[in-house]
Amino acid sequence: MGLLVFCLKIGSRRQIRFESDTVTARQNLHLLCGDGQTALPHPDTLEYYLRLLPPAELERLRRWMIHRLRRMKVLDDQRVEGMFLIALDGTGQLTFPERHCPHCLTRTSGNTVIYYHTVLEAKLVTPSGLALSIATEFIENPSANPSKQDCELGAFARLAEVLKAQFPQLKICLLLDGLYANGTVFDICRQNHWNHIITFKEGSMPALWREYQTAKCLRPENHCVLDGPDNLRQSFAWATDLPHQDDQRRRHHVNVLECREEVGGACTTFVWLTNVPLAHRNVVTRLANQGGRCRWKIENEGFNIQKNGGYALEHAYSTHPQAIKHWYLLLQIACILMQLLERGRLLGNVQKVYGSFKALGRRLAESLRFQLIDPLAIDPARCRAIQIRLNSS
Numbered sequence: 001m002g003l004l005v006f007c008l009k010i011g012s013r014r015q016i017r018f019e020s021d022t023v024t025a026r027q028n029l030h031l032l033c034g035d036g037q038t039a040l041p042h043p044d045t046l047e048y049y050l051r052l053l054p055p056a057e058l059e060r061l062r063r064w065m066i067h068r069l070r071r072m073k074v075l076d077d078q079r080v081e082g083m084f085l086i087a088l089d090g091t092g093q094l095t096f097p098e099r100h101c102p103h104c105l106t107r108t109s110g111n112t113v114i115y116y117h118t119v120l121e122a123k124l125v126t127p128s129g130l131a132l133s134i135a136t137e138f139i140e141n142p143s144a145n146p147s148k149q150d151c152e153l154g155a156f157a158r159l160a161e162v163l164k165a166q167f168p169q170l171k172i173c174l175l176l177d178g179l180y181a182n183g184t185v186f187d188i189c190r191q192n193h194w195n196h197i198i199t200f201k202e203g204s205m206p207a208l209w210r211e212y213q214t215a216k217c218l219r220p221e222n223h224c225v226l227d228g229p230d231n232l233r234q235s236f237a238w239a240t241d242l243p244h245q246d247d248q249r250r251r252h253h254v255n256v257l258e259c260r261e262e263v264g265g266a267c268t269t270f271v272w273l274t275n276v277p278l279a280h281r282n283v284v285t286r287l288a289n290q291g292g293r294c295r296w297k298i299e300n301e302g303f304n305i306q307k308n309g310g311y312a313l314e315h316a317y318s319t320h321p322q323a324i325k326h327w328y329l330l331l332q333i334a335c336i337l338m339q340l341l342e343r344g345r346l347l348g349n350v351q352k353v354y355g356s357f358k359a360l361g362r363r364l365a366e367s368l369r370f371q372l373i374d375p376l377a378i379d380p381a382r383c384r385a386i387q388i389r390l391n392s393s
Helices: 002-007 023-033 043-052 056-071 152-166 183-191 206-218 280-289 292-308 321-342 350-354 357-370 380-384
Strands: 084-096 105-109 112-125 131-139 172-176 195-199 223-227 232-245 251-263 266-274
Touching: 002 321, 002 357, 023 357, 043 321, 056 131, 056 321, 084 131, 084 152, 084 292, 084 321, 112 152, 112 292, 112 321, 131 152, 131 292, 131 321, 152 183, 172 292, 183 195, 183 251, 195 292, 206 232, 206 251, 223 280, 232 280, 251 280, 266 280, 266 292, 280 292, 292 321, 321 357, 350 357
Parallel strands: 084 172, 172 195
Antiparallel strands: 084 112, 105 112, 112 131, 195 266, 223 232, 232 251, 251 266
């Protein structure tokens, strides 16, 4: 029932009770669950259950789902240079006018203190548009009055340990924004044998930025131009093995890749730091357009859809500290399921057939309420013979 709150794009815990108030809906839910019951649990019963559920259970379910997709090789053709792209970014989850738990983060706006919760999310993103949650680290204070608040960079160190423990053999390339352009992140990636592509801005590392500008002028062979459709022109430049000493006097060597894009007189420049070897064969399509530019998918196909596409990420499904986390993880698991449904070949082009991804949730709710599921449709032996591929068109 918790997953249906998000799959049906209901937007509140209470509303699932009214969406399942028909005889057909109850029969369908009991058929899907195989529980033999005659009544449905109250939404508050689900809330009480989530308060008692051990923290690792839903994380284990999500991890099993991602491992299953990997074993089925569903995502193999979405790798870049043999690597899976993992985008990391933080986002706001809940905001309260007063403290509701000891772990709230705080910020002051004028004379008002705002209490809020944020998360650091790791999503496996693909050039085709998937953004599948694989790990989450909740950013929270250890107590009500800490000497220093928890932050995104602190959460990154914890999340890196989780990623390495859960996916020890996975060939990973992290896609990160400019906040992560620092020596600590370089060290963590090197220790874990991960590649990275990090947004590079002049103000974050001024000395390295000047070094790159000099190297770019001295190495004209590291330039190329790509003309695309609709008067698109991309100019690429790169420099390799640039030395950098961080604020803790640790020495690093990094590569810099720049893409200057011109469309209809408008010009946009993207610059990235990376430890991936750069050459003419891989900078244009693979590392720039299918690599560094994919970081935005965690914002667009990830957080934006989860906040505005019917999942209601910023809605307070609970105020209990433990249940808050479980509701968030249920949302991420439901989003994985819905992306596979929306982008599979079973339904064709969802936006053309139903108008929008959000409308698909409403159609699912109508089907659940008024159309009885044939038991043969969920027979394990029959279902095992069915294969639904992702739509690559």
